Amino acid sequence: MIPLHLYLLVSAGLFCMGIYGVLARRNAVAILMGIELMLNAVNINLVAFWRYISPESLNGQVFAIFVFAVAAAEAAVGLALIISIYRNRETVIAEDVNILKW
Amino acid sequence: MADVLASLADIYTTIGNLLTRLFVDVLGASPELASGIIKFLGAGLLATSVLLILVFNIWFERKVMARIQDRIGPNRVGPWGIFQTVADLAKLFTKEIIIPDGADLVPFMIAPVISVMSVVLIWAVVPFAPTLIGTDLNIGALYFVAVSSLGVVSILLAGWSSNNKYALLGAFRGVAMLVSYEVPFVLALLVPVILSGSMRMGDIVRAQSIPFLVVMPVAALIFWIASVAEVGRQPFDVIEGESEIVSGYHIEYSGFAFAMFYAAEWAHGFTVCALMTVLFLGGWRGPGAEQIPTLGIVYFLGKTFLVYFFQVWTRAILPRMRIDHILSFSWKFLVPLSLVLLVLSVLADKLGQLYIPGYAVAGSFVDLLPRTALLLVVNLIVGGLAALWVAGLGRRERRRQEAALSVASIEGRAAQQAR
């Protein structure tokens, strides 16, 4: 059997990669992908904890499902925004979209 | 003899036992290892059988299409041309795989693999016989929907990586269509799941003492249409509409890669018929199937080929639809219809359970009669209304067309007189 911490390590690794992806990537879509990675890491955690700690209660799984819903919504809206930005600004690089500054 | 008959009745379990005994006793593997190996072998057998059936199907379809088009079809290679498909495949295998310049190699190669994978994986859940099924997942229905959605990815990859505008355009179209028809496909799929009360494919088949086609014909029709669209064949074969954009996303593929795409496509068509039979035609159910599992596969294959025949039939006679018509048909007609149907039927079913005496949700043929009747009525009503509405739309559209034509003709005459 696989100890819990391995799953958690995997999800932590994925999460940190997600963070790096969000913070370091120039392309807005890459940032979104980073976010997706982070959400998946969270899901792994949830399900892992559900499986290892309290399989009989449904919270873990249900919560993962809601994370799915949110992730889907977020991806949809985010990509829509990116497309409209691209359409207006001809750019997808996050740094170029920096009008809202001092 | 009795035990021989018994073993023959349930040939699959006997084979299974034989093999396990073989590994465990003879090769001394641990029972888990043994079951693992047997499962592995089973999977391999299933995959190859799917692809092999394909060979017959291609021939069968070409013959039927020919007959419909009043021609003979392939008859040169082997008796009645049955080896035509083998010849084709042999040709494709020997063809050189050309990789277009600027193509993105990795996705280019992966795309055909994923498409075949998405089709074959579906069979893991299809119940051939009461005891013969890949893995009877308790989320069987959801599984094969998920897996079929992988197909979309492969198309996208193929379209993109072949560095060809037409390919890309075809890919976009295909993705749009597949994604939009996935919604009614899933909604229609929900009907048998709700009727049988479980997503497990085996349960669905067992619940079909009355085939769901009879209970919810409209749902079956929607599922049938959506599944054909999912496959991307004839009425909706916009993906590789030869006349418009050469042949869609797999234009740059040649040789074995093209063969894989081709095989995946045909297999997907057959798989969808299998799903149709499982979900709506009662799968392996038939007289004596329960007792003699081996009979199950016979009934199953019979029904599947029947559905396949219908599919080929429609493919032969129906013209290609325009892409925006396809999409609007899905979003503006199928999705709302299936939603309404689903909600009304569930509502009726619930009310029936509460108020109609002797209203059984599961059980034998006789027990299910009131429920079937009720749902049948609901379906007929909804279907009728939908039909009327569509007819009205059609009439209005025709009148508009004629008006436009008359105007055009008047102007034409005026123009002529003016000249």
Next chain:
Amino acid sequence: MTLETLVWLIPLPPLLAFFVILLFTRGNKRISDLVSVASILLTWVISIIVLIGALGTFHLGENPIITQIVWLPLGESVETSLTMGALVDPLGAVMLFFVPLTATMIFIYSTGYMASGHYWTEVKGEAHGEDHESDEHHEVVVDDAGRKLTQFDATKWKARFMAFISLFAGAMLILSIADSLLLLFVGWEIMGLCSYLLIGFWHNRVYPNQPNRTTPLKAGIKAFMTTRVGDVFMLLGIAWLYSVTGTLNFRETLYSGEMLLALEAPAFPTLGQSVPLLAGLSIAGSISILLFIGTVGKSAQFPLHTWLPDAMEGPTPVSAMIHAATMVSAGVYLLIRMFPLITVGWHGHGYPPAMKVIAGVGAFTALFAATISIAQRDVKKVLAYSTISQLGYMVAAVGIGAYIAAAFHLMTHAIFKALLFMGSGSVIHAVEHGEQHAHHEGHHFPIDFDAQDMFNMGGLWSRIPVTAWTFLVGGMALSGFPLITAGFWSKDEILADAWLHAPVVFFVLAAAAFLTGFYTMRQIGLTFAGKPRTHAAEEATQRDWRMNLPLIVLAVFGVVAGYVGVHEDFPLLGRLFGGNPFHHFVSQTLLESPEVALFDWTPVLLSVIVAVGGLLVGWLVYVRRPLEVGEADPLKKVLGPLYTLFENKYYFDELYEVAFIRPSQWLARQIYEVIDRGMIDGLLHFIARSTEWWAFRNKDFDTGVVNRGVDSMAEGIGEASDSFKYVQSGRIQQYLAVVAAGVLMLAAVFIWALFLH
């Protein structure tokens, strides 16, 4: 209308007239004249009625007409409160006889006198506009002193003049019917005010070419200040009397025996041992000396006499009323009223120090003033000094105990002195008219032509006969022409008493009488006798009935008034005139009436000799050989340096200037310089500077610490924010990085707290 209420009504009409004129009829001269004259006539009538009533009451001394009301409640009971009331006893009756009479005559005279006349006034730049109201427009003249002068119409403020005179008359009447020293003092002060107002009436008058000659303005102030000096001491006396007796009422203090006994105690028991001079003084004596100083101030006796001659700057009716009839006589009236107080400790022989002082001052003043009078050029100045000397007579009379003679002389002097002053007024008017006529006919007069200078007159006998004759009667009465003039009888009484009680005083007064006769005849000679020395004198005319009538009336009284007090033992006439009714009437004022001095011929003869001698000498020098045009005063040749001494009034003005005015000015300046500027201003400046310093330190602190501190903080924040604002770079990933870092730190803390702890 009982007598008591009538007494109250006497002073009322003039006071009412004052307010009526001041508030309502100030604009219209005619109505003002009518109001004031009518009021004084009404007063005269009422006083005559009261007089008749008073004469009719039996033993007016014991039961005079008295009414009293509470004026200022000082304590619980009525006794301790200050009361105010009216008292008419024989002495009061005498006053009520001659005061309304002279006042009425003067009012009538002043309506005439003030009707015309101009004087020079300085034009101060835009002041010129002021003259537009006056009918004719005078050209502007520049005098030696460089001042721009123009003629100013003297009659412009006539209404105001009549108002002031009415007020003055009212005040005099209040004084004369007052029943207590306090009310007397009230009248006394109002008269002081009126004298200032009336002397300085022509306040914008300036004497061309004589920049430092006392102008009316300065004279008014001088009069007011000098009388004020006297009043201060008088007030001291009153206060002392009140503190000792507890009441100021005449009847209560002066006519109660034990009160007078109490006042006999020595005033300065302790101080007396060390200062022999004060040893002999009794309380009554010292109080009477203090009150006497008040009289000296008010009646212009020796030390405080300088204001009277300068008071001539005022219009002549003022001089007549104030400096002849009423105001100066008030001083003597006070002495006579206070006679019982003065004579405390005098039992027939040996005068107490108070009486010695009074007699000495009175006699000296009489002689001293007479000597000055003989060397004066101004017709009014001569009369001024003669007034001073006559008052000296009265004071001396009271000093030697002859208060009845003093009262008698007071009455007669008031009448003929008023007559003389009004005569001089009409003379001046005549000369001024003459100057104008001459000016019209082309005779050019220097701008500083003095119409009052006797050497510019001469030969007016034929020009203004009425004035001349009445003036002559007045002059004879003044110098005491035997038998027919009132002056003779009253002066004779004084000389008789002086002869009887104090021979020294007699001889001084006799010398004064001789000089009086001389300067009277000098005056008559210079003004009326001989030929007119200037064209103004040639053309002099004055035919205003309002001025001549009073002269005639007073001339008559000047003669008749004397017969009231003829000594009964006087051969032939004594019996004729009812045996000295005046003496018997007035002597009732005191409880025990003094015995009548036996008739003695020597003083009478001596006084006749002296009087006639003076007149004869005067006639010889000035009338027999009248002065020629431009001829100097023959007396100058005779007296030489003495003449200049007399002419310059013994240089008392200069003396006072040097002795008092300049030191007091110096003292004022010192006070101003040292105390006011030095200390107070210094203190204020110090405070100001210190607060300023403190304010600046505050400013420094404020700007330095607070402002700079706050500003720098603000700038710091500004710069910090400037640099910090770049944090908002618009790059979303940077924000996310920060968030992530924050979360990490948080996580680290939690871990450290939860797990590692």
Next chain:
Amino acid sequence: MTITPETVAFAIMSVLVLGGGLGVVSSRNLIHAALYLALTLFGVAGLFVLLEAPFLAAVQVLVYLGAIAVLVTITIMVTRRLMGITENVNRQWPVAALIAVLAAAILGFVVISQFAGVYPTQAVPPDTIERMGQSFASHQGFLLPFEVASVLLLAAMIGAIVVARD
């Protein structure tokens, strides 16, 4: 930690996940990043299967792989500028790297210190999916969150359409 098919599968899946993640993050070509993302998602689905949550695995494949990955890929294709591949990491990547490493360290530390050697104690009850279905409809369960999630999805759908509409 004996070598059992399960551990082998876990190893494969974790390699897929971590490798995919690394690929997403570091690959220069954006499309490759998208593919790596799909790979990662597939790995995660595999992990779900290992964790005996087949429903979640299926949903993961259906939702993520089927929809989101596709969506991302399409967006990348639509928004690609033809001037080629720009350098994919911005200026602050060292900071980001540092933060990522730190986070990994912290999480790793926590995980190891707290959850080392934990093994599943109970078996997964067979009817979890049915109970989950009921829980979505019952008040005690997750009816409200379920409805809210549906509203959220509706809003997101409309929002996406409006924003991206041409």
